[in-house]
Amino acid sequence: MKSLTQRGNSDFYTGLLLVVIAAIALIYIRTLTIGTVLDMGPGYFPLGLALILMGMGLVIVVKGLTTAGVPVGTIHLRPLCFILLSFAAFGLLVERAGLIIAILAQVGLAHFASRETTWLASAITGVLLSIASSVVFVWLLKIPVNVLP
């Protein structure tokens, strides 16, 4: 679990992230009417916020470049990717194939997020979860979703 070699520190990347988000926001704010203080358009507040965010982001970038800060934590791709995929699978399947298949698919993918899982335990968990969820969410709480396709 030794962390990989770090380039830059967390300040630098935090600032960079904020600048990038602010820049994306600005692209979409471009088309909105800005207005004046007395007659604000829909773009007034977002523009102000995005500019402040960009400013703060830049300050943090500079701080990150000039001072030694906390290093960025190591990004572990395995749990990240499989957990994200498992959620996406649930979202894709829940309306198309029903709750049970969506849950089994999600558990199946999330299983790979960790090396400590065993197939048997995950399979049992998946089956029990599908049954419990069908009872609690659909039968008891009446969530409008099909249990089976």
Place this chain on the structure above:
Amino acid sequence: MKRILLAALLMGTGLSATVASAQEWPSKPIKLVVPYAPGGYTDAVGRITARFLEKELSQTVIVENRAGGGGIVGSDLVSKSPGDGYTLCVCSVGAISIAPVAQTTSYDPLKSFKPISVVSTIPQTVIVNPSLPINSMEDLVKYAKANPGKLTYGSSGAGGLMYFSVALFDARVGTKMTHVPFKGGSPATAAVVSGEVNLSFTNMTDALPQIEANTVRALAVTSASRSEFLPKVATVAETVSPGYAVESWNGIMAPASTPDAIVTKISAALKKMAADPEVKKNMAVAGASTVFTTPAEYTAQIGKEVDQWRTLLKEISDKKT
């Protein structure tokens, strides 16, 4: 992967099976989409309708709230649903008659849906804060003309009926009032009570209890004829603006591809509903009148309304330039 394929297969067969089943409709639960958050007026109408249809058709009717974009998200969803009679919409004037004109929607109010019947109508009520020296619509017009831009009115947000009904009023009588949008009709009504805004064209559901408690003063209703709930209150049309008529309605619509046989069946059920005393009583608590229209009448009404709002929007944009 096999599972997914299996699921897709099952879905496919499910679809083709429903096409031929107009005869035995309804053979499974019906989904009634309410395109607004639970708790509002449309939600109440939807639930009253669902409760009646469930009894009438002996089949479960599930209310599903799909809020978003002032009713556009849910209406859009229904317009794209399979036309098998198992997905219906409790549509409302805002998303069907106004939004397609005022903004761009992916559906066409007349081409993407099969209107079945209006189930309830509800007028807007002109209410003012009682501390104002305004006791009638005539007073209101006089006051507004003497103080252009000074009177403020609360609305449920730009693009909603509360806003458009005042915009139409301003255009017809030549007044100019300042628009103060709120996040929903209920806070806008509350703002008239507290005096933060001067007036509002509020829906009857929110206005009625406040009028009864004298926390606001009712000046008029916006419908063409007087409301059964406030018979003493005049209409806008009979006081200052002849021909002015704005009414909020909720109606049941189906996706355009729904077979006529099913539409006829639903229409018959809704006709019975309009005569049901318990439904009438429940609608009345919400300040709504129970209504029935044939699909043809409903379609014609939407066409007329779309024209009205299109004309108004043109008037407004002409004035601005």
Place this chain on the structure above:
Amino acid sequence: MIDVFAALGHGFSVAATPLNLVFCLLGAVCGTLIGVLPGLGPVATISLLLPATYALDPIGAIIMLAGIYYGAQYGGSTTAILVNIPGESTSVVTAIDGYKMAQQGRAGEALAIAAIGSFLAGCFGTVVIALLGPPLALMTQKFASPDYFSLMILGLVSAVVLANGSPFRAVSMIFLGLLLGMVGMDINTGEARMTFGLIELSDGINFVALVMGLFGVAEVISNLENKFTRIVNHSKINSIWPSLKVLRGAWGAITRGTLIGTLFGILPGGGATIASFSSYALEKRVSKTPERFGNGAIEGVAGPESANNAAAQTSFVPLLTMGIPTSATMALLVGALTLHGIAPGPTIISRQPDLFWGLIASMFIGNAMLVIINLPLIGLWVRLLNVPYRILYLVIAVVCAIGVYSVNNSSFDIYMTVGFTALGYILRKLDAEPAPLLMGFVLGPMVEENFRRSLITSHGDPMVFLQRPISLVLLLLSAVLLISIVMPSISRRRQEVFQE
């Protein structure tokens, strides 16, 4: 005063009929259940269970539905403490210290204090409704947009106090939250803003999707990086009951939290959220050892949990006295009453005394039931942490996914969770705290709405914020709080510079 007690006595005679007691219990149990299940909020549940109440009489129905609402507030802290998943905005701050306590093997203590604080606060809030309901409702009538704006500013400043790291970075996170809060339709013009052309975003980013991603799911991923034995310190699981010393330490926080919650809960909009954040900020300020906050301080659980439960109770005031719903849940209760043939309005107390006093009496009964249900459950929850994490994380993932889906019945929201999980994971790696971001996100739209509305109703005069007494007081409070945050950090920096 005598009248109130007579009326309340009558209320108890209404609420204590066997049938109504059963409804109250059903509501409390159901509320606890959805409170514990992340994502499932009272709004979705009440609307889904509404048809089941058609057959009941209106009083029984409203007793049960109200029970679901305040019962959910009890359960809401459970997942926040156990697995760092705050179910709603009011338990976000509970997660900060509560989850730390759980990791230190003190989950039982945190849960017990949360339940006790909730009970005391809930009862106090109910007393306030009974004794002071109508005058307090008149007070809310004095609040106009400029005052709400200033209140939001106070809330945002409190959010800076939450942060343990640099205040500057905390402020940048608040601004990121504010910006995310701007996504969606502009209510003044109806124009879509930063929605990437997606109609699903027109009502803004779904709060539950954001919270689950930033907190819960991101936490799961970072737990999966470690060997599972490290996640909970089992060696130190103490007795689940808090010691007398802990109780004494939490007592002040419970009292202050209750008062803050009672007061803010009456206000519409973000009242309850601001109450819980402000309570946390206050506790950290008044504490002699503020460095414990963020590392498992019991006051950080006791204060906010009391505040949000008191607020849950007093948020009924505007509805019951003026007929004005101040939140989505309250609007739903209006809808429920309407469907039962009662139009709630300013006349509800005089016209429906059975309903009004019966409901209030049921709140006392319900709170008592909730504490009885919740205390024994704590043992069960703590044992849940003993479930091997390789199984627990699968359960958490599935329950989160269903919870997010259930809010709007929308798959889109699940995809949003995927996106925010990625963001939350990155922020975690960058040592950036998500709690201030969340406060900005919750308050952002309200800040803008009230600011713009203030300027419209004042016909463009910005002095309105200083001329209104309520607004002025709130702004001064914010300024004092802000200075007290910035000063130590500046002086600390001076010292650092000096040392270098």
